[in-house]
Amino acid sequence: MGDVAARVGVSRQLVSLVFRNMPGASDATRARVLEVAEELGYRPDTAAQVLRRARSGHVGVLFTLRHPHDASIVEAIYPAAERVGYDIALGASGPGRDERKAVESLLAYRIEALIVIGPYVTPDKLATLARQIPVVEISRPSDVSGVDSVRTDDHLGVHLAVEHLHALGHRAIVHVDGGDMPGAEDRRSGYRTAMQTLGLDSDIRVVPAGYTEEAGARAARQLMTDGTLPTAIVAGNDRCAIGLIGTFTRRGINVPGDISIVGYDDSQPAGLSYVDLTSVRQDATQLAEAAITAVSERLDQGRDTSTDIVLEPRLVVRGTTAAPRL
Amino acid sequence: MGDVAARVGVSRQLVSLVFRNMPGASDATRARVLEVAEELGYRPDTAAQVLRRARSGHVGVLFTLRHPHDASIVEAIYPAAERVGYDIALGASGPGRDERKAVESLLAYRIEALIVIGPYVTPDKLATLARQIPVVEISRPSDVSGVDSVRTDDHLGVHLAVEHLHALGHRAIVHVDGGDMPGAEDRRSGYRTAMQTLGLDSDIRVVPAGYTEEAGARAARQLMTDGTLPTAIVAGNDRCAIGLIGTFTRRGINVPGDISIVGYDDSQPAGLSYVDLTSVRQDATQLAEAAITAVSERLDQGRDTSTDIVLEPRLVVRGTTAAPRL
DNA sequence: GTGAAAGCGCTAACAA
């Protein structure tokens, strides 16, 4: 930095101002500084900035690499964070890296807040974290005080799915659920109340599964073993739905001819031409923005009460749902 | 840190030693320091460490969030890096975050080397980078001097796939390729020479596609339009294979009954029960370890020549390949 | 717009 300053013939703090886009330097000087910096290959050192500043300006994001929908959220977090002036520090967890280590490492970077995507952090761990920095959990209603949550209205989302199937003429609608994954409980209860509202109490049936293709595949096999298939299924999420479809199709059961299937998330695979899955859309961009907004409110506006932001889901009708065969 | 030292009744540098696992502190003191640190919630500040040390001890990893196989590699990089004492700084690129920004930000963290996973960095950009720090490219043979590369022998991998199909009795074997994606060129040429070696010159046919499900789906539609289908396909990668299978299956073409399909990567979806895809395995763990080894050789052993590490692929036979229908 | 001075939290080199 000294080199740049010397070469341009200005002071070091002027160079610092320029790089931080602060007022105090003329446009000409600004341009000159940037030009010389480029020439010299100078780049401000993040570590030094973080060390010197009172605040690090970094928000940690804890995520797993396995879920396409989570990946979309991570992607959307970057531009959202940029808009409010925060940098992102990524922490991956998964086999080979437990989330404890990932969190420790993020904290060592002095992150000011943590956004948690995905299901693998226990509530009490979150509570401990929340005592140190603001924590926002995406996709799961947080029962932990001090932790904000951002999610879509899963109750309503499943309601939309069930209504859609009912409108097509289905009555035997099964819910293949997400077990204890984020949002699964709300989706289950949404299914139950929707069925009741539509007068289908006696058709209520929940098959326990999970948020993976393999869980969907297992549920499909179980349904086939059990005897008569339902005419429609609301799956816990898209991955589960895809596992169901793959398994049914392999056994000669046609989707949507023999059975209609609705997914949840409207993640990238749902839109693929040969999948063409009817799904409940959880907008990744909206979730990301809401999460960053929650962070910014805590950090920049001094909010100190928990918030639970609930976004509205939307049903995206595609080719895996049709009227039941008569 | 001062607090911890004071509380234990030792010097600050002793505390520093303990946290860096350096010799010079007795076991008893070590335990006491750790205990008090825990109690006080003390954690060494990474920014300060990086700033002070001559070397940052960080290796950057540039990746996209879209490919399951890349995700597996990222996961495997963590334990590999830990073993040689490096920390990982993740930089995601994708829609919402271009790789230029991602790289800039990693560089600003003073990373000592960069591992690039995936295809989106242009060779001349890599060359520029390689002048600043060691760069390792995973999955693609690097044509850029100064850039190391780690990959599997794609030529051989496809050869194994073609041989397997030939042994089952196939002759009309098509390659649905990966376009200009990493490794695609080698896979194409591997296909050609394998076909020639087996005396199937006249059956050689390459359909241009890409590394995504949708590219596979398009290729499948094109093959169906073209008239007679081949009896077997070697796909550019697993995602492409899955797109092929999905599209064929939807049109009533049975896999492997009507057509056998081999993927490439042996990524997570290949092993799913209802996919059960025969595929060429590229071991993510091995790739990750080799990449870290290459980094460590440059950084710790002073290697200054480029290296190109080629791992051996292995064919994993599953359910999407069978003898052709007579 | 400048220049001087201080210090973020840590590591390193050395002598004790």
Next chain:
DNA sequence: TTGTTAGCGCTTTCAC
């Protein structure tokens, strides 16, 4: 094992 000293690259404050 300890204390001392110095300084990583930057931001901040203040008087000019």
